[in-house]
Amino acid sequence: MNEPFETLDHTADTGFRAWGATAAELFENSARAMLALSADTSAVEEREQKSVELESENYESLLVDWLNEILYLFDSDAFAPKRFWVDEVTPTRLKARLAGEPRDPKRHPWTLIVKAVTYYELKVEQRNGRWESQVFLDI
Amino acid sequence: MSLIAQLEKIDDYRWRIPQDKRRGMRTDVRVYASKSILDKIAKDASLEQAANVATLPGIVGSSLAMPDIHQGYGFPIGGVCATDMSSGVVSPGGVGFDINCGVRLVRANLSEPEVRPKLRDLVNQIFRDVPCGTGGSGFVKISPKELDHVLVEGAGWMVRHGYGEPRDAEYAEAGGALGDADPADVSDRAKERGRPQIGTLGSGNHFLEVQYVDQIADDDAARAMGLAKNQVVVLIHSGSRGLGHQVCTDFLREMGAAMKKYGIEIPDRQLACVPVQSKEGQAYLSAMRGAANFAWANRQGITHFLRGAFKRIFGEATQLDLIYDVCHNIAKHERHEVDGKKRDVLVHRKGATRAFPPGHPEVTPVYRSVGQPVFIPGSMGTASWVLAGQQGSMNETFGTTCHGAGRLLSRAAAKKGRDLQSVLKSLEDAGIYIRSETKKGILEEIPEAYKDVDEVIEVVHNAGLAKKVARLRPMGVIKG
Numbered sequence: 001m002n003e004p005f006e007t008l009d010h011t012a013d014t015g016f017r018a019w020g021a022t023a024a025e026l027f028e029n030s031a032r033a034m035l036a037l038s039a040d041t042s043a044v045e046e047r048e049q050k051s052v053e054l055e056s057e058n059y060e061s062l063l064v065d066w067l068n069e070i071l072y073l074f075d076s077d078a079f080a081p082k083r084f085w086v087d088e089v090t091p092t093r094l095k096a097r098l099a100g101e102p103r104d105p106k107r108h109p110w111t112l113i114v115k116a117v118t119y120y121e122l123k124v125e126q127r128n129g130r131w132e133s134q135v136f137l138d139i
Numbered sequence: 140m141s142l143i144a145q146l147e148k149i150d151d152y153r154w155r156i157p158q159d160k161r162r163g164m165r166t167d168v169r170v171y172a173s174k175s176i177l178d179k180i181a182k183d184a185s186l187e188q189a190a191n192v193a194t195l196p197g198i199v200g201s202s203l204a205m206p207d208i209h210q211g212y213g214f215p216i217g218g219v220c221a222t223d224m225s226s227g228v229v230s231p232g233g234v235g236f237d238i239n240c241g242v243r244l245v246r247a248n249l250s251e252p253e254v255r256p257k258l259r260d261l262v263n264q265i266f267r268d269v270p271c272g273t274g275g276s277g278f279v280k281i282s283p284k285e286l287d288h289v290l291v292e293g294a295g296w297m298v299r300h301g302y303g304e305p306r307d308a309e310y311a312e313a314g315g316a317l318g319d320a321d322p323a324d325v326s327d328r329a330k331e332r333g334r335p336q337i338g339t340l341g342s343g344n345h346f347l348e349v350q351y352v353d354q355i356a357d358d359d360a361a362r363a364m365g366l367a368k369n370q371v372v373v374l375i376h377s378g379s380r381g382l383g384h385q386v387c388t389d390f391l392r393e394m395g396a397a398m399k400k401y402g403i404e405i406p407d408r409q410l411a412c413v414p415v416q417s418k419e420g421q422a423y424l425s426a427m428r429g430a431a432n433f434a435w436a437n438r439q440g441i442t443h444f445l446r447g448a449f450k451r452i453f454g455e456a457t458q459l460d461l462i463y464d465v466c467h468n469i470a471k472h473e474r475h476e477v478d479g480k481k482r483d484v485l486v487h488r489k490g491a492t493r494a495f496p497p498g499h500p501e502v503t504p505v506y507r508s509v510g511q512p513v514f515i516p517g518s519m520g521t522a523s524w525v526l527a528g529q530q531g532s533m534n535e536t537f538g539t540t541c542h543g544a545g546r547l548l549s550r551a552a553a554k555k556g557r558d559l560q561s562v563l564k565s566l567e568d569a570g571i572y573i574r575s576e577t578k579k580g581i582l583e584e585i586p587e588a589y590k591d592v593d594e595v596i597e598v599v600h601n602a603g604l605a606k607k608v609a610r611l612r613p614m615g616v617i618k619g
Contacts, residue, residue, distance in 0.1 A: 009549040011183050011210040061395065068388055075381045076331040110273040111577055113342040113619065115384040116236040119391065119408035120212030136212055138236045138384075139343045 005033035008134065013118075015136035023059070024086040026124070026131035027066055027094065031084045034067050034137065038114040039074060044082040047101040054094045059124040062094055063133060067117040070098070080108040114139055142186050146170070146177070152602040155201075156190060163406065164193040169201040171541075171602055176206050179547060179590060188215040191406045195220065197227020197415075199484050200477055203536055205491050206598040207545030207590065211235070213409025216490035217545055221537045222415065224472060224483040228403065229420045230412035231394065231427070233487030235468040236387040238427055239434035240345075240378030242514045243311070243464035244525065245442060246364075247371040249453060251351035254371050254614065257452050258349070258572055262615035264448040265347065266574040269441050271619035272380065273342055273576045276335030279440045286334050287322040293432030294464075297439040302338075304461075307439060310503060311464035312493060312511075315435040317471075320428035325382070326389050329426075333382025333433055338440030340377050342580060342619030347441070348374045348516075349615035350523060356607035360509040360527045364462050366609050373459070374523055374611065375441050376516055378468065379434035386430045390423045415485055424470065431469060438464060462525075463503070463512040467492045467542040475537050486537045494528030494540035494605040502528070513605050517544050517592030519573075519584045519618070520566050523611040524596050531603025540605040541598075544589040553588040554579070566616075575618040584618065 004025075005018035016033040020026035035041060052069055056062040073079040081100040088095040115138040123134040147155045149169075154177060156168040168189045172180060180186060185208045192214055193202035199221045208217030213232035222228055247254075254261065270277055279302065281289065289296045294308045294315025308315040322330075340347060352370045355361045366372070379386075394411040397419045398404075403412060413419045442461065449457045470487045477484075495502050495511040502511045510527035517523045521544075532538045559578050562585055566573055575581045599605050 007551065009551045010212075011185075011546050011549050013212065014550060057396065061392070065392070072328055072332065072385065076328070078331075105276070109576075110342065112579065113273060115343075115381075116388045118212040118236075119395070119411075122408070138212065 004029040007037065010136055013136055013139050015134065017132065017134050019130050019132045021130055023089045023131050026133055027063065027086040027089055028084045030063060030067065030133045030135060031070055034070065034114065035081065037137065038110060038112050040109055040111050041080055041082055043107045044080045045101050046082050046099040050079060050098045052096045052098065055092055057092065059091050060122045062092065063124055063135065064117045064119060064122065066094055066096070067135065071114055071117065074103060079103055112139055142190055143181050152598050156186065158193070162190060164190060166193050166198050167201050168193055168204060170204040171598055172206045173594065173598055176590065176594060176598060180208055183210040185210045185215040188213070189218055191410060192218055192220050194406060195222060195228055195230065195410070195412060196403060197223040199223050199227065199482060200537070205541040206595045207541040207543050209546045211489065213407050214489045217541060218489050219487065219491045219536060219539045221475065221484040221486045224415055224485055227415055227485060228412035229415045229423060229470060229485055230410055230487065231387050231390045231423055232409045232411060233489050234387070234427060234470050235489050236384045237378035237468055238383035238386060239431035239466040240468045241434065241438065241464060241466035242374060242376045242516060243438050243442065244462045244514050245373045245375070245445065245459045246366065246462055247373065247449060248458040249371045251369045251371060254349070258615055261349065261448065261452045262572050262574055262617065264452055265445060266617050268444040268448045269347060269617065270339050271342055271576050272336055272339030273619060277338035277440065278444065279337040281334065281337065283330065283334065286330055289436045290322045290325060290429035290432055291320050292316055293435040294439040297436045302443040303439050307442065307461050310461040311435060312466055315439065315464065316432045317428040319425060320432055321425045322429055324422045324425040325386060325429045329382045329385035329389065332385050333380055336380040337437050338444060339380060340441065340619050341380055342576065344584060345377045345619050346519070347617040348613045350374055350611040350613050352609050353612040354610040356609060360608040363506055363509045364512055364525065364608065365460065366525065372611060373445060374514060374516060375438055377438055377441060379430045380437060382433050383430035386426045390426065394419055427470060431466065435464065465492050465513060473538065484537065486539065488539055490542050491539050492542045493538055494526070494532045495538050496528050496530040496533055513540055515541060515543060515592060515596060518586040518589035519616055520569055520571050520613060521586050522592055524592065525608040525611065526596070526605035527608050528605050529603050532605065536604055541595055544592040544595055546588060547590050548588040550583040553585055554582045557582055557585065571613050571616060573616040573618065580618045
């Protein structure tokens with residue numbers, strides 16, 4: 001099965017385009033896209049869940065906040081996610097759950113250290129009957 | 140009319156895009172480049188980004204583009220802009236996510252023929268002792284309380300706690316610590332991300348290279364820096380790791396919302412900015428200084444473990460002396476003469492290096508007669524340069540020069556059609572031994588992905604921003 005995202009090119013950095021049937025699915029797939037670029041989570045087991053609630057100005061900044069939240073969880077050595085569920089998403093509010101386990105750097109290494117999620121040419125839009133996002137990452 | 144069509148030639152190394160008010164530009168763009176470099180620059184969006192920087196409120200002088208400029212996000216990488224300290228703005232994007240990403244050069248009391256036979260052992264030892272951080276944390280363990288001291292004291296804290304030699308902190312821009320950093324302005328999240336990472340390189344374009352001096356271009360300056368032909372040196376390129384990234388993330392978010400309050404409109408959210416003197420602006424600058432100090436502590440930690448690795452391979456008498464340490468992602472309050480008047484400005488250097496000339500009081504005394512040392516890493520496996528700041532930088536570029544060769548190819552384009560074995564073989568043929576945490580790291584950083592560093596250096600040398608001192612050739616490379 002094809003993944004619901006693709007990598008984008010940028011002179012210094014990298015990014016992705018993701019899509020989904022609903023906004024919730026788009027946010028889930030965007031998280032998967034970033035994780036696929038940055039870490040090897042093949043050995044991660046779904047042992048525990050974490051809940052995330054975020055508020056922001058609009059879909060775009062909400063997506064940046066959501067991805068930065070995942071980055072923070074991973075980078076601070078706290079949590080390696082495997083699966084994402086976005087339970088509720090409005091233009092200003094997101095409720096989601098992550099399943100994974102406490103991060104073990106030996107089993108869950110970064111393959112690429114993502115420094116941050118940028119606002120550069122950031123897009124969340126509905127096109128051709130589906131939701132699409134475009135995100136550039138600083139690496 | 141496109142920006143490229145508006146380019147005017149000033150001389151062989153200087154170009155100009157005039158102010159275009161329809162684009163909201165408050166000033167012009169000045170580009171430092173040869174014709175052939177300019178043709179390469181024109182291929183991505185970097186000049187458009189330099190024109191966007193020219194829209195920032197309170198910009199003083201021109202929006203500047205160095206010859207290594209390439210497309211960033213918001214600000215171009217290789218861009219410089221000064222804003223008025225009292226009426227201008229500060230932009231976290233003008234510093235970047237990797238606050239005080241920078242380079243330091245360390246010289247060894249060893250020559251190339253002495254190191255060559257044990258090169259593999261040395262590189263493998265350094266690879267063990269200086270982790271890149273993709274697998275986890277570094278070897279410096281500090282408490283949250285100690286981290287607050289690091290944020291205030293930078294490299295000096297590390298030296299005092301056994302991670303360095305007494306003279307190390309003096310041989311760094313700003314003495315390895317910027318004043319007025321309040322740890323309370325750095326979020327708990329940033330501290331959590333950064334605390335385990337002191338003494339780690341990072342990935343992407345960060346690296347550590349064992350090199351030797353293959354050419355001396357200026358005898359006096361090389362002597363002042365203790366550099367002789369065939370001497371072995373180590374170039375370290377790293378920054379503030381997760382701590383700096385989180386500080387930038389935190390403030391971009393906050394400023395994006397605060398801009399409305401100050402009535403600021405910008406063409407790209409990544410350029411988010413607020414008045415320097417606003418509450419948010421002052422908090423950012425304080426947190427940025429803390430992150431900068433963390434980066435100096437990080438490079439100091441790396442230096443400490445590097446010394447241990449050299450001693451293990453070459454014996455206890457091995458001496459590694461820090462030549463200098465420069466930042467290339469920073470915003471600093473400096474005084475510069477603009478149109479005959481002294482002005483207090485905030486110089487944003489995004490992928491650009493301070494290059495103060497001979498006689499400047501902020502240059503470490505031993506270098507004051509030759510100019511501040513500047514280190515320009517080339518691409519992996521080619522060459523790097525040691526330069527010394529010149530008077531032209533004070534006259535034209537707020538005391539600034541370039542910071543690297545500048546990317547030419549995207550990472551995906553670099554990898555296309557190349558396999559790891561042939562890249563490793565060509566490096567080995569050139570006498571270079573490389574260790575990397577990931578294969579991707581090597582393929583994405585191949586020499587062809589960058590401009591020719593010699594050509595970039597020619598521009599800043601001939602434009603009088605910084606002069607050539609010595610060229611360095613790599614022998615061993617460690618990449619994240």
